[in-house]
Amino acid sequence: MARTAKKAPSAKHALAELSRRGPHDVLHGDMSLVGLPGIVCTPRKGLGLPAIAFGHGWMQPADRYLNLMRHLASWGVVVVAPGTQRGPLASHRLFAGDLRTALDIAVGVRLGEGEISVDEKKLGIAGHAMGGGCAVQAAAEDSRIRAVATLAPAETHPSAFEAASRVAVPGLHLAAENDLLAPPVANAEPLARAWGGPVQLRTVKKATHLGFTEGTHWTQLLLHGKPEHATQRTAKALLTAFFLRALTKDHRGDSLLDDAFKGNTIDKLHTHGDLAA
Template sequence: MASSAKKAFEELSRRGPHDVLHGDMALVGLPGVVCTPRSGLGLPAVAFGHGWLQPPRRYLGLLRHLASWGIVAAAPGTQRGAFASHRLFATDLRTALDVCAGVRLGDGGISVDTERLGVAGHAMGGGCAVLAAAADDRIRSVATLAASETMPSAFEAANQVRVPGLHVTAGRDLLAPPVSNAAPIAHAWNGPVQLRTVKKASHLGFTEGRHWTELVLHGKSEWATQRLAKALLTAFFLRTLAGDDRGEPLLTADVAGSTIDREHTRGTLATARS
């Protein structure tokens, strides 16, 4: 099992087989970025929520990575101020999925299957992804990175989510410690769920490049943390949205400095659609 997990990690942490296109969602009235494979019909799509004060460009590598594996990935650039509305940002994540599913992408050679929609997010964006999933039964799976509590409560919303959830935490996170943020979300989850800790990661380890918030928030960009997040989210969304199980060993084993919390993990991260 360990060798299979390592092999899956090595494969899915690398760029996938698809060329990637970029787009600006502001053209359709929602600030943000979208990355897509160059072509493909009936593709899965994921809306990604940024962390508090973070611009979407700090997750561009992750969005591009998902797109290279055949997943349309969109990140709204709204609610970036100090007093961001979590409720409105959750709505913006759902709107981003509407854009992916309803707007012509690329040169018309790209389409999204409305039964293959997911949400993800970092920190505040992770909590808002939970809020979005609780309010939208189109959403088939949820992944979070260092998720934080929101208002309204992501803890309470988690109890309304019945689809698979993957919650990746940072072992050295001083802003959203796993025990008081992601763990309660996983505990309240009403579907298959996995809580996983990246032991050496900091709160901002999942973000890319430099940003002024490193002066006031904990941590900084960490290549190894981002590489692991890319592999885990790719494996998870391929499994839950596309019925592709090549990353299954990665989702069921401790690998690359990350450990599964058995106490907060239950069910299988599979998809009802196969």
Template sequence: MANKAKHLAEELSRQGPHRVLRGDLALVGLPGVVLTPTSGLGLPAVAFAHGWLQPPVRYRGLLRHLASWGFVVAAPGTQVGPLASHRLFAADLSTALDVCTGVRLGDGAISVDPAKLGLAGHSVGGGVAVLAAAEDSRVRAVATLAATQTKPFSTDAASRCGMPALHLAAGRDQIAPAVGHAGLIASNWAGEARLRTVTKATHLGFTEGRHWSNLLLPGSSESASQRVARILLTAFFLVHLAGDTRYEAVLDAEIKGTVIELEPALP
């Protein structure tokens, strides 16, 4: 079983079988980007929330990776300022899902199954994803990266989230301590929750490239942290949105550089 999980994790670390198209959410009135496979009907979709001060482009590799594995991925570029509204950002995530399900993408060759919707986010975007999930009954799965507290409190909203969740904490996080925000969200989660620490990750380790916010926030882009995020988020959404249970083993496997802190209880 361990060898099988290792093989599957290595498979998920590489780009998936689909070529990827990139579009602009602004065409439908919402700043941001959308990435999709070149074609496919009834696809699963994930709306992704950026971190504090971070533009969606800092997650381009992760978004493209998910799209290459068959997901429609929308990342709103709203609420990027220092005084962003978490409540409004959560509403924008739900709007992004509306766009995915209500607009035929790729010249009509791409559509989304409204029963296969997920949310994800980094930093404050992780907390915002929790807020949105607590209010949007369409959401079937949630994943967060180094999630931070929000207002309203994401730790409280977690108690109203009954869908499966995957939370990745950063072991060297100076903003959201690994056993702090993500741990509280996971422990308060109403449904099945997994929590894993990426031991050498910093708060910005999941972001890509350089940005002026690196002058204000500790940490920097880390390829190893990004690789782990791609493997685990892809496995998680393939299992819980696409229904591909082959990758369940990856979610429970030991992955180098990570520590499992919380996993679902055995039935």
């Protein structure tokens, strides 16, 4: 008797799985011990792991994304987040360089108690707002980077839009529907339109600019929005599915990446190629 092919999980079931903590115990520590201020989150052990560098938003501390970083680490991804360029006159060029340096650290330093190592062929990069634009700049200059994800990305100087045309690896861009600081039509949409490789643009419904951040911070008095659980849950699930697929060929989140689900939409006008490419 022929064996029936296993049915792929629905987007609803994949969302439920990938928005929950993964199977790995998580460690986190201070990157300044190895020469760069910031945070590192890792699975407790594992060799040849994938890694991403994560860029914070304008004037945001890296620990406003700690739950997201710990979530990715629980699914087997090392995350390094530099805490530099946090002032109002932050240099986008230097921050993009710090993101690349963070990846150098992830690859070159045996983390934990020597039980954690990173595979240089499994590197990605991500960021929120300014950090998203700087992640795109870094990807355009670093051929090691295999995947890029942004949350409410903002234009930078030098231009992230111009850099996007030189990025040939898969890109996933999450825009916030109610973002008044980086409106999708002026930021995420032109970024996706300029992308040089496979790309998908999604809009997270009812999300604000700071919806992807966690906890409280004085910048909420100046910037638009506040932390939103639903926005964070969507980001955790999509980034987990995206980086697992792009960096490790783990396809358990395919239904999330291939279909829209409650709380977000896929922009068909600014989506092209296969994110698994």
